[in-house]
Amino acid sequence: MRKKVIAANWKLYKTPKETRDFFLAFLPHVQGHTRDEIVVCPPFVDIFAAVVAVQASDIAIGIGAQDLYWRSEGAFTGEVSAPMLRGAGCTHVIIGHSERRQHFGETDDSVNAKLKSALLAGLVPIVCVGEVIEEREAGLTEEVLRRQCTRAFAEIAAEDARPITVAYEPVWAIGTGRTATPELAAEAHRVIRSEAAKAFGQTAAAQLRILYGGSVKPENAAALMAEEEIDGALVGGASLDPKSFAAIVKYQG
Numbered sequence: 532m533r534k535k536v537i538a539a540n541w542k543l544y545k546t547p548k549e550t551r552d553f554f555l556a557f558l559p560h561v562q563g564h565t566r567d568e569i570v571v572c573p574p575f576v577d578i579f580a581a582v583v584a585v586q587a588s589d590i591a592i593g594i595g596a597q598d599l600y601w602r603s604e605g606a607f608t609g610e611v612s613a614p615m616l617r618g619a620g621c622t623h624v625i626i627g628h629s630e631r632r633q634h635f636g637e638t639d640d641s642v643n644a645k646l647k648s649a650l651l652a653g654l655v656p657i658v659c660v661g662e663v664i665e666e667r668e669a670g671l672t673e674e675v676l677r678r679q680c681t682r683a684f685a686e687i688a689a690e691d692a693r694p695i696t697v698a699y700e701p702v703w704a705i706g707t708g709r710t711a712t713p714e715l716a717a718e719a720h721r722v723i724r725s726e727a728a729k730a731f732g733q734t735a736a737a738q739l740r741i742l743y744g745g746s747v748k749p750e751n752a753a754a755l756m757a758e759e760e761i762d763g764a765l766v767g768g769a770s771l772d773p774k775s776f777a778a779i780v781k782y783q784g
């Protein structure tokens with residue numbers, strides 16, 4: 532049985548003060564909740580506030596960044612590396628989010644380099660894959676997912692792959708209010724799992740957690756999480772409000 536992961540992706544929202552306020556309101560809602568793993572990925576500048584808030588509680592919540600650079604250090608102005616994130620108290624990092632692919636020149640190869648550096652530093656990577664609407668309509672979803680996974684997983688040994696988590700995020704469902712049906716998401720998850728089996732073997736693939744992301748809300752979380760193939764959620768918009776994110780974490784299974 533794979534433990535589900537409910538992860539918040541705050542994107543470009545919240546200041547350090549708003550981060551502290553979020554945790555003040557959120558933590559009491561999830562006190563004692565051990566069924567699922569909880570992860571919150573704020574902007575870089577809020578990581579410290581998030582780590583301090585969580586450490587002051589006795590609730591296990593992972594804190595993640597939304598991106599990283601694959602070199603550890605050097606003359607790379609504006610970048611943040613995996614060892615720096617570890618040092619700041621991060622446990623997780625999102626890699627290859629479609630918004631980074633769309634707006635910031637992220638490629639399958641940079642995703643691979645980032646994934647390797649995250650693993651080396653001991654971070655749990657949440658690797659995002661997903662098709663755009665034109666690809667789905669042209670019947671290319673499976674091909675796109677297979678390509679994104681093969682390239683992301685390239686040259687990573689099976690014994691190093693264990694921490695990898697994947698998020699299937701159909702781009703047409705992100706921030707649009709359109710959600711993939713649980714069946715459609717499960718179908719995509721099976722494609723991703725079969726690519727993981729090719730890269731890392733059946734046992735590792737069976738343990739791989741694949742989250743769904745794209746307009747997950749308190750109203751649809753239970754139906755999505757009921758799918759055996761769906762091992763959790765990566766939540767954008769609905770994770771900004773403590774009550775709404777807590778309601779997703781505590782979906783009624």
Ligand code: PGA
Nearest residue numbers: 705706745746766767768
């Ligand atoms: P959304 O974003 O929940 O606002 O659709 C999900 C994501 O981009 O990770």
